Amino acid sequence: MVNSFGTRVSPLSVPERLLLGPGPSNSHPLVLKALSNQPVGHLDPYYIDLMAEVQGLLRHVWQTDNRLTLPMSGTGSAAMEATIANIVEPGDTVLVAIKGYFGNRLADMASRYQANVKKIERSWGQVFSIEELKEALEKYRPTVLALVHAETSTGVCQPMEAIGDLCRKYDCLLILDTVTSLGSVPVHLDNWKVDLAYSCSQKGLSCPPGLGPFTMNKRAEEKLNKRKGKVPNWYLDVSLLNQYWGSDRVYHHTAPVNMNFGIRESLRLIIEEGLENSWKRHSENANYLWDGLENIGLQLHVDKNYRLPTLSTVKIPEGVDGKAFSMHLLNNYGVEIGGGLGELAGKVWRIGLMGYNSQKNNVDRILNLFDTELSKFKS
Amino acid sequence: MVNSFGTRVSPLSVPERLLLGPGPSNSHPLVLKALSNQPVGHLDPYYIDLMAEVQGLLRHVWQTDNRLTLPMSGTGSAAMEATIANIVEPGDTVLVAIKGYFGNRLADMASRYQANVKKIERSWGQVFSIEELKEALEKYRPTVLALVHAETSTGVCQPMEAIGDLCRKYDCLLILDTVTSLGSVPVHLDNWKVDLAYSCSQKGLSCPPGLGPFTMNKRAEEKLNKRKGKVPNWYLDVSLLNQYWGSDRVYHHTAPVNMNFGIRESLRLIIEEGLENSWKRHSENANYLWDGLENIGLQLHVDKNYRLPTLSTVKIPEGVDGKAFSMHLLNNYGVEIGGGLGELAGKVWRIGLMGYNSQKNNVDRILNLFDTELSKFKS
Numbered sequence: 085m086v087n088s089f090g091t092r093v094s095p096l097s098v099p100e101r102l103l104l105g106p107g108p109s110n111s112h113p114l115v116l117k118a119l120s121n122q123p124v125g126h127l128d129p130y131y132i133d134l135m136a137e138v139q140g141l142l143r144h145v146w147q148t149d150n151r152l153t154l155p156m157s158g159t160g161s162a163a164m165e166a167t168i169a170n171i172v173e174p175g176d177t178v179l180v181a182i183k184g185y186f187g188n189r190l191a192d193m194a195s196r197y198q199a200n201v202k203k204i205e206r207s208w209g210q211v212f213s214i215e216e217l218k219e220a221l222e223k224y225r226p227t228v229l230a231l232v233h234a235e236t237s238t239g240v241c242q243p244m245e246a247i248g249d250l251c252r253k254y255d256c257l258l259i260l261d262t263v264t265s266l267g268s269v270p271v272h273l274d275n276w277k278v279d280l281a282y283s284c285s286q287k288g289l290s291c292p293p294g295l296g297p298f299t300m301n302k303r304a305e306e307k308l309n310k311r312k313g314k315v316p317n318w319y320l321d322v323s324l325l326n327q328y329w330g331s332d333r334v335y336h337h338t339a340p341v342n343m344n345f346g347i348r349e350s351l352r353l354i355i356e357e358g359l360e361n362s363w364k365r366h367s368e369n370a371n372y373l374w375d376g377l378e379n380i381g382l383q384l385h386v387d388k389n390y391r392l393p394t395l396s397t398v399k400i401p402e403g404v405d406g407k408a409f410s411m412h413l414l415n416n417y418g419v420e421i422g423g424g425l426g427e428l429a430g431k432v433w434r435i436g437l438m439g440y441n442s443q444k445n446n447v448d449r450i451l452n453l454f455d456t457e458l459s460k461f462k463s
Numbered sequence: 464m465v466n467s468f469g470t471r472v473s474p475l476s477v478p479e480r481l482l483l484g485p486g487p488s489n490s491h492p493l494v495l496k497a498l499s500n501q502p503v504g505h506l507d508p509y510y511i512d513l514m515a516e517v518q519g520l521l522r523h524v525w526q527t528d529n530r531l532t533l534p535m536s537g538t539g540s541a542a543m544e545a546t547i548a549n550i551v552e553p554g555d556t557v558l559v560a561i562k563g564y565f566g567n568r569l570a571d572m573a574s575r576y577q578a579n580v581k582k583i584e585r586s587w588g589q590v591f592s593i594e595e596l597k598e599a600l601e602k603y604r605p606t607v608l609a610l611v612h613a614e615t616s617t618g619v620c621q622p623m624e625a626i627g628d629l630c631r632k633y634d635c636l637l638i639l640d641t642v643t644s645l646g647s648v649p650v651h652l653d654n655w656k657v658d659l660a661y662s663c664s665q666k667g668l669s670c671p672p673g674l675g676p677f678t679m680n681k682r683a684e685e686k687l688n689k690r691k692g693k694v695p696n697w698y699l700d701v702s703l704l705n706q707y708w709g710s711d712r713v714y715h716h717t718a719p720v721n722m723n724f725g726i727r728e729s730l731r732l733i734i735e736e737g738l739e740n741s742w743k744r745h746s747e748n749a750n751y752l753w754d755g756l757e758n759i760g761l762q763l764h765v766d767k768n769y770r771l772p773t774l775s776t777v778k779i780p781e782g783v784d785g786k787a788f789s790m791h792l793l794n795n796y797g798v799e800i801g802g803g804l805g806e807l808a809g810k811v812w813r814i815g816l817m818g819y820n821s822q823k824n825n826v827d828r829i830l831n832l833f834d835t836e837l838s839k840f841k842s
Contacts, residue, residue, distance in 0.1 A: 093516065093731045096724060098500040099509050108502045108720060119721065120499035121477040123487045123671045125799045130478050137472065157673070158537040161716035162698045193697045286717060292502045294536070294673055294719030317696055318572045319541045335804075337540035338665060340673030341487060342498065343722070345475060352472045420504045425714075 101414075102441070104450055105422035106236045106395055107264070108286035108293045109438040111346075115291050118349035123341040131341060132333055138344055139329065141351035142297050145266055145289075145359060146281065148273040152305060152322060154329040155347055156296040157340050160263045160284030163296025165193050166320040167259045167280040170300070171307045172228060174198035179226035179256075181217065184208050185237035185425045186261055190230045197316065202226060208238045208427040209397070211390050214246050221254040227307075228257045233271065234264035237425045239386045239397035239434065241269060248277025257304055263287065266297065267354050268366040268394050268438060279304045285343070288366075288394060290439030291350040294343045298322075350439075366393040369442045373435065376451040380458075385432050394442070397424070397432040403463040406433055412461070413453055421450070480793075481820070483829055484801035485615045485774055486643070487665035487672050488817040490725075494670050497728035502720040510720060511712055517723055518708065520730035521676050524645055524668075524738060525660065527652040531684060531701060533708040534726055535675040536719050539642045539663030542675025544572050545699040546638045546659040549679070550686045551607060553577035558605035558635075560596065563587050564616035564804045565640055569609045576695065581605060587617045587806040588776070590769050593625050600633040606686075607636045612650065613643035616804045618765045618776035618813065620648060627656025636683055642666065645676065646733050647745040647773050647817060658683045664722070667745075667773060669818030670729040673722045677701075729818075745772040748821045752814065755830040759837075764811050773821070776803070776811040782842040785812055791840070792832055800829070 103110050124131050135154075142153050156163040168190070172178055178199040180191040183206040194201045202224040206212055212231075221229065229251055233242050244260075251258040257279040265271050267288030273281055280300045286293035300308070300322065308315075308322060315321040319337065327334035354362055370393035374384055377398055385397035400406040406423055410433060413419045422434035435450060437443075482489050503510050514533075521532045535542040547569070551557055557578040559570040562585040573580050581603045585591055591610075600608065608630055612621050623639075630637040636658040644650050646667030652660055659679045665672035679687070679701065687694075687701060694700040698716065706713035733741055749772035753763055756777055764776035779785040785802055789812060792798045801813035814829060816822075 093520065093734055096497050096500075096728050096731070098503060098724060099507075101501065101503045101507065103502065103504060105504055108504065108717060110501050111721075116499040116501065116721075118475050120495040121475075122480065122489050122495065123482065123665070124477060124480045125482060125484055125487065126672070128478075128480065128793070128799065141472065158541065158698060159716050159719060162537065162541075165696075165698045189697075196693055196695050196697055284717065286502065292719065292721035293505070293717045294722055314575055316575050316577075317544075318568075318575055319537060319544050320698075337538050338487060338663065338672045340538060340671065340722075342490075342495075342671035343673055343719070345477060349475050352475070355472055414507070420507065 100418050102419045102446065102449065104441060104446060105420045105436050106434045107436060107438060109290065109436060109441045111292050112290040112350060112353055112440040114353060115346045115350045119292065119342050119346040121342065121345050126339040126341055127333065127335065134344065134348055135329060138348050138351065141348065141355065142299065145351060145354060146271055146273045146299055147275065148299055150299045150301045152326060153299040154325065155344065156298045156320060157337060158296050159293050160282060160296045162320060163282035163298040164190065164261065166298050166322065167282055168193045168197055169317040169320050170315055170322045171257060171280065171304055172197040172199045173311060175200060176227040177202060177224055178228045178230060179204065179220055179224050180230045181212050183210055183212065183238065183240060184232065184235035186232050186235060194230065209240060209385050211240055211242050214250065217247060218250055221250060221256060225254065226256050228259060230259040232261040234262065234269060234392050234394065236264045236395055238428065239392045239395045240390050241265070241392040244276045252277060257307060264392060264394050267362060268442065269392065270363050273299065285347050287438040289347065289350045290353065291346045294340060295347050366437065366442045369437050369444060369447055370396065372444060373437060373447045376447065377454065380451065380455050382454065394436060394438045396435045397428065398435060399432055400430070401462065404458070404461045406430060409458065409461045412457060417453060419450065419453060479797050481798045481825065481828065483820060483825060484799045484815050485813045486815060486817060488669065488815055488820045490671050491669040491729060491732055491819040493732060494725045494729045498671070498721050498725040500721065500724050505718040505720055506712065506714065513723065513727055514708060517727050517730065520727065520734065521678065524730060524733060525650055525652045525678055526654065527678055529678045529680045531705060532678040533704065534723065535677045535699065536716060537675050538672050539661060539675045541699060542661035542677040543569065543640065545677050545701065546661055547572045547576055548696040548699050549694055549701045550636060550659065550683055551576040551578045552690060554579060555606040556581060556603055557607045557609060558583065558599055558603050559609045560591050562589055562591065562617065562619060563611065563614035565611050565614060573609065588619060588764050590619055590621050593629065596626060597629055600629060600635060604633065605635050607638060609638040611640040613641065613648060613771050613773065615643045615774055617807065618771045618774045619769050620644070620771040623655045631656060636686060643771060643773050646741060647821065648771065649742050652678065664726050666817040668726065668729045669732065670725045673719060674726050745816065745821045748816050748823060748826055749775065751823060752816060752826045755826065756833065759830065759834050761833065773815060773817045775814045776807065777814060778811055779809070780841065783837070783840045785809060788837065788840045791836060796832060798829065798832060
């Protein structure tokens with residue numbers, strides 16, 4: 085069939101993929117089933133109850149009591165922007181601790197909201213020490229510190245001990261990116277004294293991309309309430325969203341109802357497994373992957389102490405065309421792995437074991453492919 | 464099951480609803496099937512091809528050649544904000560022609576982007592004449608005129624003849640809201656000389672909510688390219704999105720892959736039916752509804768010449784509690800209709816016949832319910 089603008093349209097036929105890259109990951113089959121329900125109205129009493137359930141479930145996986153916890157109606161990047169848009173006022177000093185691609189993005193976003201952006205940087209694959217953060221807080225006295233817990237671009241997990249206390253000492257709000265940790269790596273927002281956090285639906289939560297979990301605590305709410313002007317972003321304005329997701333249920337925008345069916349199911353499945361069991365499963369399968377990769381002579385990019393169970397960066401051996409190898413896996417085996425970004429472009433592959441895909445048989449599959457196929461790409 | 468934060472989580476069990484309100488409407492079953500495919504990666508060659516198909520299909524339903532045509536990764540409100548965020552610079556005069564709820568929203572958004580907002584208003588249920596628009600353009604000399612084609616809050620369809628020419632004469636960009644017209648009511652963006660437009664997925668396109676089709680032409684692109692600073696909204700920045708949806712395919716954010724499977728299927732189904740056949744079906748079923756409502760003694764709020772086939776506003780008879788009646792239909796028959804907003808709160812019901820739900824048997828169902836149930840609510 086060809087339409088009047090010359091576009092050919094054949095019936096949809098999606099190829100089967102095993103998604104072992106940086107995300108999206110495969111979804112749990114029950115989440116896909118939930119997605120395919122007929123929608124209900126966004127002001128339907130059934131949906132209003134479901135909203136409250138999703139909020140409660142998100143609080144659980146984040147280990148927070150924050151009242152303002154909700155899925156933004158966009159992807160993780162929208163939720164990231166929501167943290168900045170709501171609490172940054174023009175002229176605020178925002179310190180961004182950059183150790184990968186997503187730190188840079190936070191800095192770009194903050195500058196668009198007219199922050200006075202200060203950066204501290206570590207090379208891609210490293211973490212920040214508490215001393216480095218303290219020195220920077222002392223030097224810049226920022227209103228906000230933005231930090232990535234789990235850097236999808238490097239496979240690093242930032243230790244969080246003492247950072248929250250430090251931020252409170254310096255009267256600074258702490259934004260934490262938990263995009264590649266929520267549901268799959270221990271996250272204790274309240275214990276860590278994190279003020280705002282965001283995540284995505286398509287990694288540890290085993291749901292397709294399209295929702296961006298967002299949360300902010302009372303300290304962050306106070307900053308929002310004291311703003312001089314309106315939040316300069318209507319769609320992500322939490323003071324408006326609060327009227328819809330809070331007790332008033334005032335219409336803001338038409339919620340992505342089916343995506344919310346999906347995330348509710350994905351969160352329910354985490355509770356069913358047990359949050360700590362999910363963390364443990366991710367840790368075990370990651371260790372199994374790391375050992376297996378080393379056994380076939382490959383090296384991991386990140387020091388074992390700081391490795392992220394959900395995303396592993398593997399050094400591309402000398403002489404191997406990393407891109408050609410990953411395209412070979414995709415085209416001939418339907419298995420997706422990722423390449424490096426930024427400083428790590430051409431240097432690493434990124435292997436994800438996230439949510440539903442963190443399974444021993446998937447590790448066996450990818451190890452077997454590295455074992456049998458990689459030699460074909462060595463010069 | 465109760466989680467550590469006290470939330471009860473039973474298995475998902477979505478009630479069956481016939482959605483005859485202002486949207487979302489029910490989705491086509493094949494769209495729901497498309498949604499439930501396992502995701503693929505957002506940089507997978509298969510997905511890159513699918514993106515191009517979705518863009519081509521959107522151009523067709525909008526009847527435009529605009530290169531920059533794409534679904535925003537959010538709901539219709541996000542796409543609305545994208546039109547404003549990208550082309551409004553601080554101090555620009557933006558004229559908003561307000562004749563309902565969504566005109567007010569456009570004005571709110573424009574003010575957040577530091578526009579000098581000017582408004583002209585008509586009461587809810589009226590349209591603007593070309594003379595009124597001309598007078599306002601003459602008086603305010605705006606950079607942008609924002610107008611709603613199909614007002615979901617009133618059931619009015621704004622005649623579009625000569626407005627585009629007028630805007631060009633006054634060197635003004637024209638933004639058009641086609642949220643409740645795309646796919647179901649004739650829209651001829653290029654012939655109408657519309658510069659930017661947006662829509663949603665959950666009405667005429669028979670897809671769940673979650674994507675916001677967006678388009679801008681060369682005139683609008685020129686304004687974007689000449690901006691002094693960055694677009695003050697990272698997520699909706701078309702200059703960044705253009706690198707992903709254009710030929711470069713540079714990663715911007717992780718696309719809501721499954722929602723894009725869904726919209727591709729919904730657009731394919733429109734092509735299969737024929738766009739003009741879809742318009743005709745909506746018109747016929749709306750006329751059948753209007754005649755039927757009048758036959759049982761009810762009155763429509765909007766003059767027949769300006770009625771929107773997708774959304775009809777029906778006057779609530781004196782003495783009837785409109786909200787109680789619509790809750791009765793929802794709770795006892797699983798049928799959703801909407802209430803009035805703003806000026807029309809408590810005065811009208813809103814009945815939607817959109818996309819997949821524009822079917823003669825649905826009209827019979829709602830007419831029958833009005834016929835048999837309404838008398839129980841008359842005092």
